[in-house]
Amino acid sequence: MADNPLGLLAQVLAALDSGQLKIIDLTTPLEPETPVIDLPEMFAPSPGLTLTEISRYDSRGPAWYWNVLNLGEHTGTHFDAPVHWITGKDLPNNTTDTIPPRKFIGPACVIDATAQVEQSPDFLLTIEHVQQWEAQHGRIPAGAWVLFQTGWGKRKGREAFLNVQADGAHSPGVHQSCMQFLIQERDILGLGVETVGTDAGQAGGFEPPFPSHTFLHGSGKFGLTSLLNLELLPPTGAIIIAAPLKIVDGSGSPLRVLAITA
Amino acid sequence: MADNPLGLLAQVLAALDSGQLKIIDLTTPLEPETPVIDLPEMFAPSPGLTLTEISRYDSRGPAWYWNVLNLGEHTGTHFDAPVHWITGKDLPNNTTDTIPPRKFIGPACVIDATAQVEQSPDFLLTIEHVQQWEAQHGRIPAGAWVLFQTGWGKRKGREAFLNVQADGAHSPGVHQSCMQFLIQERDILGLGVETVGTDAGQAGGFEPPFPSHTFLHGSGKFGLTSLLNLELLPPTGAIIIAAPLKIVDGSGSPLRVLAITA
Ligand SMILES: [Mn+2]
Ligand SMILES: [Mn+2]
Numbered sequence: 357m358a359d360n361p362l363g364l365l366a367q368v369l370a371a372l373d374s375g376q377l378k379i380i381d382l383t384t385p386l387e388p389e390t391p392v393i394d395l396p397e398m399f400a401p402s403p404g405l406t407l408t409e410i411s412r413y414d415s416r417g418p419a420w421y422w423n424v425l426n427l428g429e430h431t432g433t434h435f436d437a438p439v440h441w442i443t444g445k446d447l448p449n450n451t452t453d454t455i456p457p458r459k460f461i462g463p464a465c466v467i468d469a470t471a472q473v474e475q476s477p478d479f480l481l482t483i484e485h486v487q488q489w490e491a492q493h494g495r496i497p498a499g500a501w502v503l504f505q506t507g508w509g510k511r512k513g514r515e516a517f518l519n520v521q522a523d524g525a526h527s528p529g530v531h532q533s534c535m536q537f538l539i540q541e542r543d544i545l546g547l548g549v550e551t552v553g554t555d556a557g558q559a560g561g562f563e564p565p566f567p568s569h570t571f572l573h574g575s576g577k578f579g580l581t582s583l584l585n586l587e588l589l590p591p592t593g594a595i596i597i598a599a600p601l602k603i604v605d606g607s608g609s610p611l612r613v614l615a616i617t618a
Numbered sequence: 619m620a621d622n623p624l625g626l627l628a629q630v631l632a633a634l635d636s637g638q639l640k641i642i643d644l645t646t647p648l649e650p651e652t653p654v655i656d657l658p659e660m661f662a663p664s665p666g667l668t669l670t671e672i673s674r675y676d677s678r679g680p681a682w683y684w685n686v687l688n689l690g691e692h693t694g695t696h697f698d699a700p701v702h703w704i705t706g707k708d709l710p711n712n713t714t715d716t717i718p719p720r721k722f723i724g725p726a727c728v729i730d731a732t733a734q735v736e737q738s739p740d741f742l743l744t745i746e747h748v749q750q751w752e753a754q755h756g757r758i759p760a761g762a763w764v765l766f767q768t769g770w771g772k773r774k775g776r777e778a779f780l781n782v783q784a785d786g787a788h789s790p791g792v793h794q795s796c797m798q799f800l801i802q803e804r805d806i807l808g809l810g811v812e813t814v815g816t817d818a819g820q821a822g823g824f825e826p827p828f829p830s831h832t833f834l835h836g837s838g839k840f841g842l843t844s845l846l847n848l849e850l851l852p853p854t855g856a857i858i859i860a861a862p863l864k865i866v867d868g869s870g871s872p873l874r875v876l877a878i879t880a
Contacts (some may be wrong), residue, residue, distance in 0.1 A: 361638040361880040362855040364629055367620055367740055369725055369857065373761075376623040379719040386715070387866040400678035403686060407865065411688065416662035419704045419828065424665060424870045425687045428672065433864070437638040453648070456630065457876060470775045474667070499635075566681065595626040596861055598875035603669065603696070604649040607684045612861035614719060618623040 360367065361581040368592040372616075380614040382548075382596075383433040384509070384582045390432040391514040393552045394525065395467040396560070402428030429608045433601040436546075436554065436569070436579030443574030450576065452606030459578070460599035462545040463500045465493070466589045470507035473528045477519055478558055479506070486538065493591045498543040501596045504530065505613060508550040518552060529556025532567035539575045546578030547594070548613075551585060555578040580613060589615055632740030634878075642851065644810075644858075644875040645695040646771070646844045652694040653776040653810045655814045658822070664690030667810070697862040698808075698816065698841030699713065702869040705836030712838065714868030721840070722861035724807040725762045727755070728851045732769035735790045739781055740820055741768070742793040748800065755853045760805040763858045764790065767848040770812040780814060791818025794829035801837045810858070810875075812848060816841040836844060842875060851877055 358364050371377040384390060392404045405427040411417030430436070438444030439451045449455055467489050473479045481504060490496065506528045511517045519526045528551065530538075538544045547554050547568060554568040564570050574578055580598055594617035601609040620626050624686035633639040648654060654666045667689040675837040692698070700706030700716050701713045711717055730750050735741045743766060752758065770791045771777055773779045781788045790813065792800075800806045809816050809830060816830040834841055855880035 358633045358638050361633050365857045367626055371620045373621050376620050381866045385866050386864050400673045402672055411662045413704045419694050423691050429685050441673045457643040595627045601872050602645045602648050605810040610863050
């Protein structure tokens with residue numbers, strides 16, 4: 357038990373001021389060029405960002421500058437709430453405005469598969485990979501963000517980032533048995549990825565389709581996508597702050613994802 | 619100096635798990651009814667939220683639910699970046715995407731003027747009030763969010779919240795000499811308010827007009843508006859997390875504002 361909880365907070369601020377702790381921004385810049393997921397034509401698409409200037413220190417508003425945002429909830433670095441998926445639709449507190457705020461902060465477990473993904477963009481993380489990671493770094497604690505590091509954030513531009521070929525997108529994901537393991541056996545908070553979504557590019561053809569979304573949200577867990585800078589985090593020890601906009605009945609939202617680390 | 623910075627973070631998480639520390643959500647629910655500031659007709663207005671459903675577990679997308687957001691950057695609980703005002707337009711790192719992430723976390727100083735505001739909705743906080751507060755709670759530290767508690771967050775509905783009469787809006791603010799004092803003598807991080815903006819309702823007629831925006835952003839400081847639950851915070855000791863969306867060239871953004879406190 358902490359002797360003095362507020363004193364603990366003061367120590368954190370002092371460590372941030374001295375540089376012993378630092379804030380790392382895991383967020384992709386949000387602009388019109390920020391890629392959004394491509395769905396098959398039969399499905400209704402989600403738009404990327406359109407930023408429309410209202411006025412800029414001019415006759416329409418002499419002393420100020422501001423814009424209108426038009427974008428899908430699931431644009432750029434964003435949060436997936438359980439209501440986003442059919443498997444999570446009836447869970448309590450499953451929207452961006454009703455998730456208990458305690459869940460907006462959690463420890464990070466960064467699992468690096470950059471080398472494997474370089475070999476194969478369709479790489480899927482398995483239970484075995486997780487067990488190897490745990491052998492080195494300890495058991496993933498309940499309530500942790502599992503951050504799946506793949507190097508994908510270094511891919512710039514829509515073509516490279518979505519990596520769509522004739523038979524669909526090719527980007528890494530988590531094998532469904534591993535996803536179920538992390539949820540059932542480790543009670544994670546959610547899965548964070550560098551790619552455009554928590555499912556692999558080819559996951560529309562998996563059985564079940566989109567297993568990461570299916571299982572995560574069916575168990576009240578969250579997703580974070582389009583993360584950057586995971587390579588700047590230690591495997592364990594960082595704290596992630598990921599707090600979605602308080603959209604009433606929101607299925608997700610763009611957000612600023614921060615890590616505090618040494 | 620902290621012996622073990624990562625150990626400090628682990629202690630914070632343990633205190634959050636045990637309940638010795640808690641997360642308080644200072645954010646107003648974001649929905650179409652969320653009021654936005656009324657400007658005089660000659661100026662270009664900023665729209666509130668329009669939430670448009672893309673699909674909801676239906677033929678347009680059988681397993682998922684998601685929406686499109688259309689809203690001004692300055693809607694509901696939101697962050698004002700220095701570039702938002704003409705006085706801050708040439709400062710370095712003045713947009714939502716370039717502000718150094720260290721600045722997204724800071725200690726809170728909660729100054730309560732609820733009783734005075736009940737007497738007069740046009741109440742302005744003065745240097746004297748701040749000095750009285752400091753006599754009780756200690757000097758406001760550099761880098762602190764000054765959170766101006768007025769009870770205004772309890773006003774529900776556009777009419778009560780904007781409180782517009784024939785001669786404009788009537789809502790509390792900070793006297794310009796006090797704003798300058800907090801900036802020059804205390805080097806605050808920014809000003810957070812329960813009202814729709816960091817300036818008083820009548821501030822369009824002040825000299826200079828909109829002194830809070832003028833001085834805050836001219837000194838690279840920030841604003842937070844439409845905050846709730848300030849009465850749940852201690853006068854000092856809480857940490858505020860306020861991280862805007864990473865909009866490229868953004869003047870501000872809606873955001874989730876959290877406090878960590880005992
Ligand atoms: Mn999503
Ligand atoms: Mn504003």
